[in-house]
Amino acid sequence: MKFTSNGVSTTTVGLVVVLVVVVVAAGAYIALNGSGSSTTTVTVNSTATSTVTSTATSTATSTSVSTATSTAISSSTATITTTLTTYTPPSGKISLTAGGSTFVNPIMQVWVSEYYNLSQSNPAPVSINYQAVGSSLGQTGVISGTFAYAGSDAPLPATALASYSSKGPFLQIPEALGGVAVFYNIPGVSTSLNLNGAVLAGIYNGSITTWNDARITALNQGVPLPAATIVPVHRSDGSGTTYALTSYLATQSSNWRSTIGVGTAVNWPSFELASKGSSGVAGTVSTTPDSIGYADSYYAFKNSLVPAKIENAAGSFIAPSVPAFSAAAASFSSALSTNATAPIVNPPSTATTAYPISTFTYVLIWANQSNEPNGWALASFLAWVVTVGQSYSTGLYYAPLPPNIVTVDQQLIAQINYNGQAFTSA
């Protein structure tokens, strides 16, 4: 050995002092910060707070719903008086973990943070940690019990639902309405490109390889598209956004339907890049020239990426926008009335202003809850989300839920129960 032992010398004393100082400083820091600042003030660029009071008093649905379901908020900062069942939880903070879709993450964080603020003066404030880990991970999390609920843009197929029925009903509750934006990073091109489903399918399955391909330039006369190889970016994790996009592409290309198919994860061609999460895709596109990617429209706008205009069935090129998402949902209202998880991609040609890649995103949750305070917290939170929570939508590039969907949601939320006792009634 080449070194000598130190013994108890100034050096060791020094090290011990360093360690003690670090420990004391950290302890002091934690003591000073406590559990106080657990929420940040979220500034949403809309009149969100001011509309809270107004929507609280008016019923959020067009059909008259008994006030037993809406959480009446007396002022924008003070108490929630839930006119739910007679259950009152024991006092103390309720902490829950949830996760899933990155598509819904922007508004979910706002909901979670606002609801925490609003519930502060209650004996049992509700603190929810939602982690955007992808729809697939959310699904498995809620099914296995590691998440209290999941956010997922892809509903579970009927076969899967049937296999879980032993644990009781599994609820899939539409909570937000948005659109999948397709964005790109082409040096020299700052305008919004016109694309259609066939071209998009061609880009992602490798049959269209350069930006100046005739099929793209035909839709974009006058745009200086370079002769560069396209670098498509997709999701590396299981994603409901992928599910929505591939559902749309399957309606547009029979080749896509039969080869790559529809799903939260599909057999993408090998030359494409993949990134984790919607923000990962947006990030990769912003740093990779000649790339193209897809994510919830919030991420495109947040990263200053220009979304493409997609041609809908009526032949118009539509950019993702709140009215366009609402139009898409409206065109499927009869399908949605029988199945709240029906897809809304590729609206019929009668919906002239609809955005073709719109999608709902769902809360997945077991109806039978195993813990009463937690079940109560979840039911109250969700009841708030589908009514008052919708006022935050437009500021974050989501469309508010259509009224008939809110009604359906409230009926679903009324199925959340503990030992058969529901927490809300619809």
Add this chain to the structure above:
Amino acid sequence: MSTFPLRRGKNGAIADNAFRGLVFLFAALVPLILLAYLFELGSHSIPSINAFGLSFVFGSQWNPPREIFQVLPEILGTLVSSLIAIAIGVPISLGVAVFLSEMAPRGPREIIGAVVELLAAVPSIVFGFWGLVILVPQVVRPVEGFLQATLGFIPLFQHAASGYDLFAGGVILAIMIIPYVAAVSRDAMLTVPRSQLEAAYALGGTKSEVIRMSVFGYARSGIIAGVFLGFGRAIGETMAVTLVIGNSLQFAPSLFAPAQTLASLIANNYGETIGSVPVAALIEVGLVLLGLSLLANFGARLILRRFVKRGAQML
């Protein structure tokens, strides 16, 4: 170990035996922990082993919706990115080791050696983040462009080079293994007896000839052990690689194609598996990775024990 008379008196014997018992108990934990790895990962992989058998490691489809789990592309990605890391990192490490053991004057030697070792202290996510935002756009992409312009006729360099690919993964792994390979090599070189060096100089060798013939020759086992260790470190690295390797589920035989390693596959897909077979498949990926790294580390440690006297404290 020296002998210890354990007094048979009552006072103190209990404490002594209790302490001794505790020490033995905790020491037994070490093999137990290793067994726990093998047992836990092995037993939880069984549904997947039953379902796929050897096709798990020889097939190329990772398709969760259709419940097909095969990891050959990821195994290839792991091995090839680590080999690239060795190809780039080992020469640099040897140069550093030579510099530190044979060339540098005493003062700078300590400082430079210490600074190289600091590279090992940088958290891997910081490496990955720096790689994602700085190394790939500023260094890897231009280099790839250059290679493609000059050597593009070779299929190895023929992919659309976005920068987030196998090559970038290899480069960042190379940087990360340098401190390890350099440390082990340097120690191996320092064990060369002075008599060997003096004899070589006496025969008229220049410094570099002496190094190449005597030092490398004598220290060869140690250097090889260091290479094994670096390789083992590279196969297991997760975060730095995941952020720059492109995350493709297929392996294309080109340096500039996006790829995936076993570790990045886990990082990208953990938990997205429900049902006994998919969960087992994910754990089986961990088992395969564990197996590969045990092979590399066992090999390295065995060589180290037999042929290299411990110089620096290698933990």
Add this chain to the structure above:
Amino acid sequence: MITRRGILDKVWLGLAVAAVVAALAPLASIIYYVTVRGISAISWNFLTHNFNQVGNNGGIGNALEGTFLVVALASAIGIPIGLLVGVYVSEYGTGRSADVVRFLSDVLVGIPSIVTGILVYSAVVISFPTPYNGYTAFAAGLALGLMEIPIIANTTSESLKLVPNSLREASAALGVRKWRTILLMMANSLGGIMTGILLATSRVAGETAPLLLTALGSTQSFQGWFNSVETMTLFIFQNGTSGTPNLVEQAWGASFVLLITVLGINIAIKMVTRRRIVFV
């Protein structure tokens, strides 16, 4: 006299110098960028607000808290066990068994951290999902603790082996109990032991992969050991990959804080002990 061999000699030696430059350049680049881009993100808000990707005022408050607590748990597990394993290898083991334990400990050091994450994920997170919260700070601390054990064991045994035998013999001659002797020896080699502990701690503080599978991440401050938790490394991962300029800046800021802490500990150790230490 300029000879071909002479020139070749210079070329080879020049290559060695070039290698040193190539090895140091990435470190310099990392430190440069982390400092330059990270410092602008630091503010009181940044240090106290919690992880938040919506809105512009997220921060590392809960990440700092989480890292500290999870590493504390890891150390509470790793230090006692690691110390005593080291004691065994140095003082109690018979030649063969001490060798085997030391060898296995070396092997444990080399196990990839993501595999440790899978072990705890498989054994704890999905096997015992505490109601409504499977990803827990406890699981995270356990995973990091498993990583600390072999590191601390190895440094401890090496340090103890340096204590001269004369001390053991003198102690025995005086009739001092073995366990008290060992405590005395540990006090004697406190420098080496503390070094090992600090290195293990700073090493696991920089880990991310096992935390993906155990801690999950959180937007709330610490909610208890059986709830998910945020750490500095997760923060950097989540924000650094987002591509949103504000979030990337926060990631640089967090990298800055983490890097100066980890490098600071390492530099302090090197300066104080003049000991060459590399985790292998």
